[in-house]
Amino acid sequence: MNEKTMRKSRWQTVIFLLIIITLTYLSSIITSFSFADGLATIPEALGWMTSNLMVTGESLDKLPNILEKLAETTFMSIAATTIAAVVSLFLGVLGSKTTKVNNFLSVFARFIASVSRNIPVVAWSLVLLISFGQNSVTGFLALFVGTVGFLTRAFIESIDEASQSSVEALTATGATYFQIVGKAVIPQCLPQMISWVLFMVETNIRNATLVGILTGTGIGYTFDMYYKMLDYNAVALVTLTIVITVIMVDLISNYVRKVIL
Incomplete structure (x- = not known):
């Protein structure tokens, strides 16, 4: 593979990644989804699962x-x-x-x-x-x-x-x-x-x-x-x-x- 072909392949990869990032960003805006808020709720969700989703003798x-x-x-x-x-x-x-x-x-x-x-x-x-x-x-x-x-x-x-x-x-x-x-x-x-x-x-x-x-x-x-x-x-x-x-x-x-x- 020559240098020109490698450069073209790199540019195609960069363009593809930019498209994916742009689509992801637009999707988050359209759906009003916040990655930061989503990550912030993970500890609380794990805590709730630990305290509530437990197999007990009564459930057995x-x-x-x-x-x-x-x-x-x-x-x-x-x-x-x-x-x-x-x-x-x-x-x-x-x-x-x-x-x-x-x-x-x-x-x-x-x-x-x-x-x-x-x-x-x-x-x-x-x-x-x-x-x-x-x-x-x-x-x-x-x-x-x-x-x-x-x-x-x-x-x-x-x-x-x-x-x-x-x-x-x-x-x-x-x-x-x-x-x-x-x-x-x-x-x-x-x-x-x-x-x-x-x-x-x-x-x-x-x-x-x-x-x-x-x-x-x-x-x-x-x-x-x-x-x-x-x-x-x-x-x-x-x-x-x-x-x-x-x-x-x-x-x-x-x-x-x-x-x-």
């Missing part, structure tokens, strides 16, 4: 009910993810350039993935809440739709990155479309697909808490109920159980990824 009496709701949320997240993975695999095969049947179905699959992925799970929850009301079906569908969009996109990219040599070899021998997909494409992409599914299980357990607050189900509803009752000790216990569950799922997912990848 609520643990069985909390664990029941947490299990409900966890299983709902796993069910939504696994069923969405099956649908996403079908859409991913149709949407990939390697395995597409025709251009119309490919564009259709990508369109579904784009729409469901770009609308947040919270927005899906609010939309579905109007139709299905406050129940577990609404929470399940919100997680399902959001997961389909993400996994379809991930599966399409995984299939597109698969080696073409085995596909060409089977094509040359006169293999059918389903034989090519089942014998050449899916086996190559399966480890990555499983990894993406495990990632979405972790993500959906986190999302299910917020979805539950909106749909009145699962651990999210339990959190919201104790919060509105100002029972901060129970809120602390709910938060702790969610954190422990997410960490356990993350450890299991990492172990499975090491085995399959």
